[in-house]
Amino acid sequence: MRKITIAILILSSLFIFPIFSLVRSDENIPDELSGTSDFSKVDAYIAREMKRQHLPGLALGIVKGDRILYLKGYGQADSSGRLVTPDTPFGLGSIGKSITATAVLQLAENGKIDLDAPIKRYIPTKYKGAEFITIRQLLNQTSGFSQISTFSNSLASINDPDQDALEKNAMSYAKKFLKDTKQTEHTYRYSNANYVLLGYIVQRVSGQSYGDYVKEHIFNPLSMHDSYVTLDEAKVHGLATPYRRIFGSNAAYDGPYIYIPGDAPAGYLYTSAKDMSHYLIAQINGGRFEDVSVLSPEGIRLMQTEPVPGTYAMGWMTGHIDGLPVIGQPGGSIGFQAQTYIVPEQQLGVIVFANVLDAIDADWPNTHIITTTRIASGVINLLNEQPIGGLGLSISQKYLLVNGLIILLSAWLLYTTARTAKRCLGPSSPDNSGHIEISIKVISRIVLNFAGLFIVLILNTTQVVPVWHIATIYQPDVILWLKTMTVLMAMKGSMEIIRLIRSNWHDKTSK
Structure with a gap:
């Protein structure tokens, strides 16, 4: 009887375990990926890419229809060795724009926002451009705003209190971009300013702060319990530590600009792979997750449709993975991608998070393609029994090129500086201190040695070129090297001046 009981329990488990398995079969997913064990191919691929790209931690979510197929965390969330799990929050980056778009469309469906109304109806501003730029243009990024002009705002709003930062930043963008006095037709042009203004409009129309609205009307209904609207909240609940790369090695980062409250609607929200899987299910199923609907099917369809192919929908862009039509969005902020x-x-939906990012993670000149973009594409190819495709250069290979170039240029500059020092500081002789004609060529060479240091000082102490400060944040190793080289060149220039003075003094004393 005992043997029979054990046999019954074993047989029962064979039927019960698949029911509770996280991975579920579906007729449109290849047979090899219909069971838990088959995701070993995905696991192996992720492990290989994490090693190639030196990723500290990664989280993956895969959904199919109204179900989660697979959730898993890989690697470490911080230097203590804490493991990444599907519940570990990461920075969402620009993927958060679709959340802002969802909020705007919710208010539109409730009759509180007219998508084709000028933004002056919702934003108190005297600038003429607000009279003809519409909510829809902001959503589709056809307002004419530029991205590079937003960097100075991002840098300036870091110290603003959370409750004031969004309003202050939005009104600053209004002043910067709404001065046009005539209506102009604009094509697609990506800019964070569009979504900062939309977030501020959500705040004014709803009567709630942007963060409170998102939590109440999107995060809570979708059971996104590990999603947060401020950095402090996310840190308290186990946010993965952001890392930057320093000459190829990962270094934890806890400095400024991890969180820019004034830019929150454009890319500073925090969520987990599990929560984002819930969000993707709603996006795939006409706004519905389980028994809750956050948007109508028509609203979801509008969100995901570009006004002109190859432009921008509302928080989403279209593309192809080996000929397969997809919609998606990359996201990046300091230390997160x-x-x-x-x-x-x-x-089918896929979300991939990682807790390291710098400029070298991007493909050039296609900077919207980052490491997690390639990994997510590879996962979709695996699920469709297709070759993973071009993996691109690994981080080691990229840094081999970058560091090799740095070493060569540094060696050349050190050699020329040492040679100048020898001529300048060595004992007087015809070779060292012979007459040097003061000419435009000589003066130009000296000026050129000081030019780099002068330029770097201006860039560091002003906001003339805000992108310099962004580069300093995202690629600190290369910027540090550039600064060091400019100091070395200035030293070389100083020695050239000394050598010029000595040569002419020697010439006079000889006579």
Whole structure:
């Protein structure tokens, strides 16, 4: 009887365990990926890419229809060895723009916002441009605003209190971009300013702060319990530590600009792979997750449709992965990167988070393609039994090129500086201190040695070129090297001046 009981329990488990398995089969997913064990191919691929790209931690979510197929954390969330789990929060980056778009469309469906109304109806501003730029243009990024002009605002708003930062930043953008006095038709042009203004409009129309609105009307209904609207909240609940790369090695970062409260609606929200899977399910299923709907099917369809192919929908962009139509969005902020994709014809969604980012993670000149973009594409190819495709250069290979160039240029500059020092500081002789004609060529060479240091001082102490400060944050190793080289060149220039003075003094004393 005991043997029979054990046999019954074993047989029962064979039927019960698949029911509770996180990975579920579906006729549109290849048979090899219909069971838990088959995701070992995905696990192996992720492990290989984490090693190639030196990723400290990564989180993956895969959804199909109204179900989660697979959730897993890989690697470490911080230097203590804490493991990444599907509940670990990461920075969402620009993927958060679709959350802002969802909030705007919710208010539109409730009759509180007219998508084709000029933004002056919702923003108190005297600038003429607010009279003809519409909410829809902000959503589709066809307002004419530029991205590079937003960097100075991002840098300036870091110290603003959370409750005031969004309003202050939005009104600053209004002053900067709404001065046009005539209506102009603009094509797609990506800019964070569009979504900062939209977030401020959500705040004014709803009567709640942007963060409170998102929590009440999006995060809570979608059971996104590990999603946060401020850095402090996310840190308290186990936010993965952000890392930057320093000459190829990962270094934890806890400095400024991890969180810019004035830019929150454009890319400073925090969420987990599990929570983002809930969000993707709603995006795939006409706004519905389980028994809750956050947006109508028509609203979701509008969100995901570009006004002109190859432009921008509302928080989403279209593309192809090996010929397969997808919609998606990369996201990046200091120390965090993410990529999400939806394959509409398969009702398939993928989200990938990682907790390291610098400029070298991007493909050049296609800077919207980052490490997590390639990994998410590879996962979709695996799920469709397709070759993973071009993996691109690994971080080691990229830094081999960058560091090799740095070493060569540094060696050349050190050699020329040492040679100048020898001529300048060595004993007087015809070779060292012979007459040097003061000419335009000589003066130009000296000036050129000081030019780099002068330029760097201006860039560091002013906001003339805000992108310099952004580069200092995202690629500190290369910027540090550039600063060091400019100091070395200035030293070389100083020695050239000394050598010029000595040569002419020697010439006079000889006579």
